[in-house]
Amino acid sequence: MWRLMVTRLCIAVPMLVLVSTATFFLGILSPIDPAEFVLGPDPSQEQVDLVRKEMGLDRPVLTQFQDWASGALHGDLGRSLFTDEPVARLLVQALPVTLSLTLGGLVVSLLVGIPAGVWSGIRAGRAGDRVVTGLVTIGQAVPHFWLALLLILAFAVHIKIFPAVGYVSISRGTGQWLNSIALPSIALGTAGGAVLARQTRSAVIGVLQQEYIRTALAQGLPRRRVVFKFALKNAAIPIVTVIAFEVAGLFSGSIVIERMFSMQGIGSLTVDAVLRRDPDVIQGVIVVAATIMILIQLALDLSYAWLNPKVRPI
Template sequence: MLRTVVTRLLAMIPLVFVVATATFFLGQLSGVDPAENIVGPDATAEQVAAVRAELGLDKPALVQYREWLGGVLQGDFGSSVYTKADVAESLWQALPVTLSLTVGGLLVGLVLGVPSGIWSALRAGRPSDRGVSLLATVGQAMPGFWLGLLLIFAFAIKLPWFPAVGYVPPSAGPALWFGSLVLPSISLGLIAAAAISRQTRSSMIGVLQQEYVRTALAKGLSKRRVVFKHALKNAAAPVVTVVSFQVTALLGGSIVIERLFAMPGLGSLAINAVLRRDPDVIQGFVVFTVVIVVVVNMLLDLSYAWLNPKVRSA
């Protein structure tokens, strides 16, 4: 496992470097000038040039890149050209919102996906199994933002059980914090639940057909014990792989959900930065997101190694 951690951390360095470099130079090719957005359409060429010089945008692209990369290596991601807010500080402030939403969506996916997949596998071929498979297929095809709108209409407008928009930090009270996450987490997590359910069903069906499962049942062990103590652990490895993919999808999907529910997370920060062409914020967001994805996938790889002894011994 230690080798897996070290390998992942070493692989993260060139990955972050390549992604950050590509993001920087693609931004240079966008053709949008932040200085023109700041001074407005009625500004003179001299005013635009003065703002560009103040922001350092008049320097060659390679010089800007070298200065930005040097700052990043020292933990300085620059500042917003519009608000002057420190990028690193803004990212750290938005991170708890996105992580809360992502973890909430993942919990929804696991709580709904794993039990429904097991239940469907135990009834493989029956009408109930086909019904669960149909729901999973519909769930994977359902847009998260559309589901979010339905949930807002049903449980925030018609039945005012949860807030329609906004995010409440945990410091304001656990109940308020939990309530602000319910609807966006369900909107984000149902698609993940569908994918996890399908993979759990497929893995469990394959494991339940193994000889050791039949032998355990023949020896008189209860079906519940065989399923949850023996079969489920062996079927969990492919599920963990799907979960790792879903974590990345949840982080990406949170951008839309945060916008829909007016949550001040990384997604909202990134969208605002893209709309305004705020280069340091965009680049900082990309680097931050890549690091989060790599760390989360590394943790899931460790879980996979724990479940699969062959990986541990490799």
């Protein structure tokens, strides 16, 4: 396992460097001049040159990249053009919100998807399986924003159990934190739970048709023990793959949900940075997102090695 982790980290570091480098130079190639954007409409050339000099944009591109990379290695990702706050501080403030929604959506997906998929797979072809399959299809078809609107209308406006907007940090109390992320987590995790249920069902059906499962059942082992001790472990690899993609999708797909629930997470920060043409913030968001995606891939590879020793390096 350790050898596999070291190997994947040796691959991940160059990937992160490549993404960071590409992000920086794509920002340089942008036709939008940050100095002109900051000054507003119809600035004089003298004003533009002065602002470009203050921002360091008049220096050679390689010098700018060297300074940015050196700062990034020390945790300095630049400053926002509009708020003049350090990008690292903005990311630290926004990241817990998005991670909380991602975690909440993942918990909802797991609680819904795996039990429903196992139950449906064991009863494949029966009436209960058809009902679950129909519900899963509906769950996949429902858009996040539409479900979020229904949840707000039902549980925040009429019943008034959960707040309609806002995020409460976990430092202010676990109960308040859970209360603030409940509705967005359900809106985010429902579709993912439907996908996970479908994949779990298919994996369980495939494993239950294997000879060793039939042999274990023929020897008189309890069906529940055979399913949960032998079948699920061998069906876990495709399920874990779906979970990894689900985490990546939840992290990147929280933009709309954050906007609807007025939460200042990575998604909202990204949208604001793009609309404002704030280059350092955009670069910082991409670097953080790439790091998280690489870590998700690393966790996926390690889970493969734990579930199936054949994929471990010799």
